[in-house]
Amino acid sequence: MRPFRRASSRRRSATLPDRATAPARRGAPGTIGLVIAQVLIVAMLVVLAGRLWYLQVPMASYYQQAAEENRTQDLMVPATRGQILDAAGRPLVRNNTELVVSADFHALAQQEDGGAGVLTRLAEVLDTDYKELRGRTRLCGPTVSRPCWPGSPYQPITLAEDVEPKVALQIMERQEEFPGISAQQHAQREYPGGKAAAQVLGYLQPVTQDELEKRHKLRTQFSGVDQVGRDGLEAVYDQRLRGEAGLRKLAVDSKGNVTGMVKETAPEPGQHLVTGMDAKVQKITEEALAEGLDKARAEGKPADSGASVVLDVRTGRVVAMASVPTYDPKVWEGGIDQKTYNDLLSKDAGQPLTSRAVQGEFPPASTFKVSTLSAAVENGSSRDGIYNCPSSVMVGNRSFENYEGGAHGSISLRKAIEVSCNTVFYQLAYDMWKQDGGMKPKNPKDSMSRMAKGYGFGAPTGIDLPHESAGRIPSREWKKDYWETTREANCKLAKGGRGEGGAQDGYLLQVAKEQCKDGWVYRAGDAANFAIGQGDVLVTPLQLARAYAAIANGGTLYEPRVAKAFVSADGKTVDPVEPVKAGKLPISDETLKYLQTALRDVPKSGTARGAFTDFPLDQVPIAGKTGSASSNGKESSAWFASYAPADDPQFAVVALLSQSGTGGTNAAPVVRKIYDGIYGFAPKTDDAEGAKGAKPKKGKTEPAMPDGAPPKELPAVKPDGSVDLPEGFRP
Structure with a gap:
């Protein structure tokens, strides 16, 4: 057995270098990683400290609010x-x-x-x-x-x-x-x-x-x-x-x-x-308009829509405003089914959402003659002159006829309004057109267009209701713009002729050729149609009512208002909505008085006499003008524009019955019924509501407007929410 050799161990260990004194070898494992880890830890601590500062200082109020919201x-x-x-x-x-x-x-x-x-x-x-x-x-x-x-x-x-x-x-x-x-x-x-x-x-x-x-x-x-x-x-x-x-x-x-x-x-x-509305007058207006349309339909007329407006001529406030077709606003409660919604927008159903009084645009026909007469007189025609009213008159190269070919000989302008003589107004327009230079104008006055705009036509009235239409008053500038828009269609129509989808009628073909070639020219025929509210002229029933209200009150055009005042729920605060004057009619006092006299003759002995035969004109004189607007392929639309009492005006009343016949036969009776209701001239019936077919009883109904005027005082709202009606309007 060999002994253990210690000396050899000592020798081997003696040859090893001292770890404390030996130089570090390049690339020793773990050193670089350790340094990187230390840097990352320090960086994370810095970021965390910064984030804590941000949350506790700049964002303190935000998170405090969020914490409160959690509770x-x-x-x-x-x-x-x-x-x-x-x-x-x-x-x-x-x-x-x-x-x-x-x-x-x-x-x-x-x-x-x-x-x-x-x-x-x-x-x-x-x-x-x-x-x-x-x-x-x-x-x-x-x-x-x-x-x-x-x-x-x-x-x-x-x-x-x-x-x-x-x-x-x-x-x-x-x-x-x-x-x-x-x-x-x-x-x-x-x-x-x-x-x-x-x-x-x-x-x-x-x-x-x-x-x-x-x-x-x-x-x-x-x-x-x-x-x-x-x-x-x-x-x-x-x-x-x-x-x-x-x-x-x-x-x-x-x-x-x-x-x-x-x-x-x-x-x-x-x-x-x-x-400013009156619930009773509103009901009377709605019923009168509906009955007028029903009567026209019974006569075989389409009578597709209508509108009526009652204004207070002294303030411009709306007393009543009706439009047919209409609808029941309860249909919106809790959602609406597709069929009902489609009907409200449908042309077949008459688009009942549309207010014909504010949004409907129609040719005003002879009710527009008040503007034409004003333009002619202010342009130099004599108020006291005598004018020929033949059955027809040549305007340029076309013959323009009176309604149903009637003739009245030599008459005054007042008589021309009373009997609604178209040929007198055709001639007045033709004369003004020639004064402007005819087909080749030089600095034209455009008297009729300017006067119509002065009456408030061709622009919104400013009523406090949405979606109001502006109507349309044509002028030389307007016709040029319109021609540029429609030229391509007219040229195509003229080129097509009779057998290729073009204008089938000889007259329509001629018009299409004229419009294609030089449709921008303002012709004598345009002026003639303008004079009697036809052609390209469009107005709303509200615009016409405002114009007649201005004639009645001495020439002031108001911005119509439905609102009269705002009252707080407890009645302690009242905020009146004051009438707003928009301008004055651009006519002299003499012309205004002349018009007022002429309009007063229409219900007495003119085109509206049939509707007012047994109306007490001696108690409440009416001033007004009929109109029958014709349109290609459609029945005439009936108009009657009026105000009363003529000697101390309070209300302007206008009715339009689309495709319902003539103004004197179909629209004037509607207005008559509205006045009957306002002043209590309607005969009593067995039915307290005046239902159709009810037999007349002796006596008259109670007037919807006591003393024939709106209440001067506002209703009083009590603290409990109940309302006291003004004196004279209480049940």
Whole structure:
């Protein structure tokens, strides 16, 4: 056995270098990684410190608010919408509280079946169609048919209105069967007059998502009660009628349960809008217009639409405004089905959303002669001269005839208005056209066009209603612009001739060739048609009523107003809407008086005498002018424009019956019935409402306007919300 050799071990260890003194070898493992790790740790600490500083200093208030919001919930408290009242304080639009069943769009969408089961059970409880309910929960869009929800998905979707209390109770007591469904009291708009003045009053609809995003205060919470005015007065005065919503800040726990109230801001009720309208006169106007159209239809006329306007000539306020076809504004409540919506927009249904009084544009026919007479006299024609009224007159190279070829010999301008002699006005227009230089004018006066614009035609009146039309007053400049727009079509028509889809009628072919070649030229025939309110002239019934109101009141053109005043819900604050003067008629006092005298003859012995045969003109003299507007391929449209009493004017009344015949036969009787109602000249009937076929009784009806004038005082709104009517207008 060999012994252990220690010396060898010592020798081997002696040859190893000392680790403490030996130089470090290049690329020693772990050194670089350790340095990098240390740098990263330091950098992370710096970033963390910076982030902590940012959150605790610059963003401190933001996160403090966010923390508070995690413990609170805001609840909008809708304001009571103001009523719309007539001048005497009678409600035209009021609020009616009813039970409404609503759905939460997102709550239904989050359910596994998209809410189908809930809506099926709800349809059974409400005794309605499931498809109808499902349709109402869809959001409206370009490809979505009605019914659908036109409002925001963040507000309650109305599914059913005026629900019986026992039905609502079933829903609320069985919430586990109806998740996302609620039943609560809502204030709905109510229209005591039904369809009366529907286009004037307007309607409400839910706020859209776009509108919601523009109204920052309502972005997180929105009440389904607080709707937006979409048309008429509801739209124009939406902000003042709607008031200011209140806010309840509720304390909630981590599970969302309400534990108390942190803060409450009471809602500010909307203001009541007192209008210049009269509910009784409105009803009379609506009935008279409808009866006039029915009568025309019975005579075989199309009678497709109509409008009537009653203005207070002393202030320009609207007393009544009717348009046919009309509609019941209740159709908008809780959504609208596709068929009803299509009918409101359909030409076949007469587009009942359109107000013919404000938006309808029609040739004014002979009612326009007041402007032509004014232009001729102010241009040098004698008021006291004698003018020839033949059956026809040559204007340029065309013969223009009187209505039905009648002739009246040598007459005054006053007589020309009374009997509505077209040929006198053709000649006046032809003379002014020649004075301007005819086909080659040099600095033309365009007297007729300028006078028509001075009467307020060809521009909006400025009424406080949306979508007003401007009408059209042609001039040399207008005709040139119109020619450039239509030239291509006219040239194609002229080139086509009789057998190639062009103008089939010889006269139409000639016109098409003229329009193609030099249709920009203002011809003698254009002036002749202009003179009697035909050709390219278009006006609205409101414009015509304002013009006759100006003749009546001494020449002042007002901006028509429906609103008369705003009254706070407690009646303590009253903000009047003052009349606005828009200008003066550009005629002398002598010409104005001459016109007034001529118009007074029309109901007595002129073209409207048949309608006013037994009317007490000695008590309430009427001044007015008939008009029968013709159009290619259509029946004549009937006009009557008037004011009364002629010796102390208070009201201007205009009626238009489209495609209904002549003004004297069809429109004047409508206006007569309106005056009968205003002044109490209509005979009593067995039916208190004056229904059709009721037998006359002895005596007259009560006048709609006591003393033949609107109330001077505003209705008084009491603190409890009730309204006191002015003296003389109380039941």
